[in-house]
Amino acid sequence: MKYNGQHFILVVVLLLLFTNNSKAQSVEDSLRRVLAQKNLPVAKRTDAMNRLAQVLFFNKGWNQGIQMYRQSLALSAPLKDGQYRAHTYGMMAMSYYIMSDSVASKKYLDSAFYYVKRTQSNRMKGFVYYCKGWIEARTHQETAAIKAFLQALNIYEKEPDKLLRQETIYAELAGVYLHWYDMVNVEKYTRLSLKAFNKLGQLDKLINANQVRGAYFINLYRNDSTQRKALDSALHYMCRSLHIAQANRSKLITPSDIPFSAIGISNIFLAYFPRTKQYQDSIDYYNKIALEEGDRTQQFAVQSGVYMAMGNMAFESKDYDKAIAYINKALVISAKDLLADKFNTSESYLGLAVAYEGKGDIAKALDNYKEHLKLYKELFNTEKMNSAKRLEMQYEIAKREKILLEIRYLAELKDKDLIKSRLETQQKVQQLLVAQYTASLNDKALLQSKYENGLKDQALTSARYKTVQREQELKNLQQTAEYNNKLKKIYALTTLACFVVAILLFYAYRQRSRTLAQKQKLHRLELVKVKQEHRISMLSAMLDGQEQERTRLARDLHDGLGGLLSGVKIGLSGLTPLITVPAQQTIVANTLNHLDSAVDELRRIAKSMMPEVLLLYGLGEATKEYCAGLNKAGLPVNCQVYNYKNDMAHSRQVTLYRIMQELVNNAVKHAKARQILAQLQQRDNQLFLTVEDDGCGFDQTIMNDLKGAGHSNIQARVAMLNGKMNVETTKGTGTTFIIECSAKVENT
Template sequence: MRLLNRIIYTLAFLAITASARAQLLADSLRNIVAQPQLPLEKRIDAMDRLGQVVFFNTGWKEGLQILRESLSMAAPMKDGQYRAHTYGMMAASYYITGDATTAYNCMDSAWHYIRHSRSGLMKGYVQYMKGWLQSREHQETAAIHTLQEALDILEKEPDGLKYRQAIYSELGGIYFRWYDLLNVEKYTRLSLEAANRLGILDKLISANQERGSYFINLYRSDNSQHKALDSALFYMRYSLQLARANRVRLVAPSDIPFSAIGIANIFLEHMPATAANKDSIDYYNKIALEEGRLTKQFAVEAGVYNTLANMAYGRGDYNEAIEYLYSAIATSMKDPLYDKYNLSQSYFGLAEAFEQKKDTAMAFFNYKQYMATYQELFDVEKMNKAKDLEAKYEMARKEKALLEIRLLAELRNRELIKARYLSGQKDQALLAAKYAAIVKDNALLDAKYEAEIQQKALTSANFKTAKREQELKSMGERFSYNRKLNRIYSALTIALFLAAAFLFYAFKQRSKALRQKQLLHELELDKINQAHRMSVLSAMLEGQETERTRLARDLHDGLGGLLSGVKIELSALQAPIKVSSPDTIVHKTMGHLDNAVDELRRIAKSMMPEVLLTYGLGEAIKEYCNGLRKSGVPVSCQVYNYKNDMSPGRQVTLYRIVQELVNNAIKHAGATEILVQLQQRGQRIFLVVEDDGKGFDTTQMQALKGAGLANIQSRVEMLHGTLEVTSAPGTGAAFNMECSVNQDSI
């Protein structure tokens, strides 16, 4: 809690500092716009940059308003390039805010105005912005095609390097998603080279980030490449250093938290868990958290909170972990395009923390939130992967066509080379004559060179003799020193051998003791499992005997009495003295037979309801509850999304569980209200039975568990399901049961 308060106080202080720095950059651009003699086209460019700075530092609405004012300034300009540029920036800005419809409308306006301009530079920019939007809509194949067209346009423009660098960066990002490391290396390298040539701060920072990301992915693909890990750290640290040292000049300070969290994750995932590395993780996580809050990079901020929560969970501080996870969820919800992966991990962490605190209700609630979020994330990723596969297939088809064209060009080049070879043979004869003259001149030079070599050989021989004498003296001294070292090494070797022998003996003794403990543990587990199976079997047999006793009692008391009455009435027909007329006796007998048939149907229905076999579990539970309610039992039933695709045996087992739970609530709990709820989500069935009766202490459940509860538990195990019981004395009870639709989907 104190750590969280310190972070909040630090964030408040840095928010004031960052706001002041952003204000300085914005004020500088406003002074440029206010210059009375400034040409209109430069004033429009300054307004666009001002809108971008305000959008990323002060607020989205104010930044978009400045861009709209820039559009108004550009209205008198006949050349449509200025409005096209502003509309392109607005398209990206609206998309970042989550308004994709307005973003595409702005993109259409940019295309409209660029048609009224001859500026190839701006046409390339609009084409780039179209590819930028396609990439974020997971239209990777179309995006690559559009961005390559933009490169073709911009390569002809002298000032096109700035936008070409952005396109290299965008292409690198697409291939990152495809995990095509060969193309990622190519485009991140081109992006960094272009950024170095431009010298633009924001582009240098992002290009170094991308290069670092490439190397960390290269290391993940092959952990033996330690140089790749060192390179990743170098580029990410250099990116962070550039951003923090020049914060006042940054248009988008969000580069700082992205670099910081990238470095923190490198230390967390790939470095040994030493105290120094832990300090580095804390240091860079703190930077990422502070800067993520300042720049509204909610995904970064939520990711740091999740990391801090995992570290607190590892220390066993579950309360602190819960605080961080709630902060992560609140932060994720601030983002209109929130990161579903971060959110799902936050819910999962909360479920684990509450489970450790024995708060099963909160653990179950957060686990359900995690499952819902993860299912949504899984569906999106599955759709995106399908689009990726289609995109890769389309790229492969186009590359195949390109290779065929290149093959034809290669064949033509070979024919041209052959023609040039024939022409070169004629030139070779002339060169041979010139070569003969040069050989004669070289012979004279070789003779002079040999004389110089002999003189140098004599000088070298004298030097080697003196050097040899010195080496012999040095070797004698070295030999004496080595003999002393050999004695020391021999003594150390003997000592090490004795120590190794002792350690080996201790290791064998410890291994023997551990194996004995493991054997005893396995025997104890077998004993416990056997006792559990005997308990389950006993409960099932007792439940069957109870059912048979109830069936016998119903047959004897109900059907037996009715049939005995029929027998007595029919015997009156054979009596010598007729008390009643035969028609009256037959009529009364038929009535009793009807009652006997109804009683027989009631008994059969209680054993196996016809509606269960005909219409399925949902309708059977509804009819069962309606029958109880008509007889005065306060039972309500709710069935949601049940598709009746379970096997009959599993439906009967679930029906018996409902009967047993409701019967317990009526007979033992003294309930005044009972709720039965059946729900299906996908391939999972959820059954809830709640009552407001006297309840019981769940910690004493083993002592309280009679045949009824044991029978319920055994049936849940037959379904390979889970049963969660929530109750306390005086608060009623809730039984939550979950299983799969069919046995093969478990």
């Protein structure tokens, strides 16, 4: 049994391109420090959360990563720009593909395309198309993947940092074309990828680019073994990738680059160098690195590949028991890999079959041959709908398989019948592939012929139709000319007279209509202006009266009832030394405590009706004190004040303070929220008051039908400020009120 090193190198390189590994712990700590910043903008916070989700997904477990993605989605929900949610949905689509949930992967990819339509960011549009191509490349939709990648490249051309975006796509395209054995395009994109990574200096991607470039030269040498320089170049690039990875282990984002590079080098020596002691030592050395690093980074494909190589070497030494043990280890490790390649598993069963065959255990050999053929058939059924180019590639692979089987046939004449059966099976598969390829070419030629005939028929029909149409048009023109000549003289004077009269009537009508329209417009504007002025004056008078009454009541309660209660307390305190009976002393003490509570409650009510902080220090400090009081009472209210200059008229400050009070109270009473945010922000002459909660929300369609005094007062006060109120809510997602008004009223 001869080890097929060329094929394994191709599979390893594809796994390199199709695997995204865990990030270092230092990256996670750095991202958590960024997220700990209190004033971090929402856009930057969502980006940091997405990167942390990726780290958690590959380091701490899939569930932790998905949970962080969902938190990012919730945080970016209020943002109007769709690029942030599109970014999160794209990364979730790729994550769910890794979790083998293709339904969820497609759903989140559709969501990414939905939100990317709501942004002008070319960077994010290119990223979503990249996600689409990434998934299609891994689901064997290579043609669609190439189309998506090229769309992403075209979009990135408009970006100033296009090279930073395009280099990853170059590597993906190289992997797809390598799968197709399209060496011209593989050379092009591996060269562009390596050039970009050398220029950008990104360590992990530079390692990957050297690996892919090495794979290109390996396949170049396979096609023409006289090109010895190609083999030397392949070994050079693979060794360079390993040396860079080992020298920068602590800086690597993807430490699995080390085992992938090691197994690539080992298989070059195994497949293309003589089995001398010097080269055997090199194979053992790099296999040891690949096994140790593969176990450390949980790269099952690498470990499985090493054990398969060791099994093949044991088979060549006719140590069948050791070969069987190594290949069984490869199968056990492959079973742990959710994305294990069926071709490698099929080759493992074939190796076991040949090893048992060499050992003389025909029954087990046949069992493993059956497993090999079963997987081979599944692979064939999966690939049979691919393009003619893919069929041609499979045909070439089948030809090489036939040559290998013929070599085995000559070397193992003792088991002639069994090998002949295997050869006939492979020949049938080859013949079937040839027949399918021929049929596809015939179908293509037939469709081309039908298409050309259809074009000819269509052209003939079109020519006939145009001829008939021209004849009919000529006939109609002649009839029309005769008829026009008859009526020409009769209608000439009549038409001229009517035209002049019509012009005069139209001019008079137009002048009258303009005058009436202008008068009506002026009248409507005057009515609207009068109504608005009346409404505003009524609102102003009503609210001023309310505030004056609040101020009077607060002063009367504090000065009148407060003083009275304080006097009662002083009087009772004077009786305390005169009372000697314990029971009476207890009653007096309880009464004094109740009086203290009543005085405190009285002060709280007076302070709520007209806070002294609002009068002395302005709206910003009053808002903070009000939220702090609710927090002390155990209510989850958070307050944020940014750039408030306290240059607003006192009456407008009071009005805005009442709006904030009413909105926060509504959230506390009705929203069932875990968190409530009250935010006051000033930009130049504009003030923004935001009250947001994560409670139960409500249906906006019924908001205008609400009859509560609270909602009416809010609307009235906003109108009095000449401001705007925006409400964003749906059931189950919380509520956000945004009030916008001017800090200073400009005279008009």
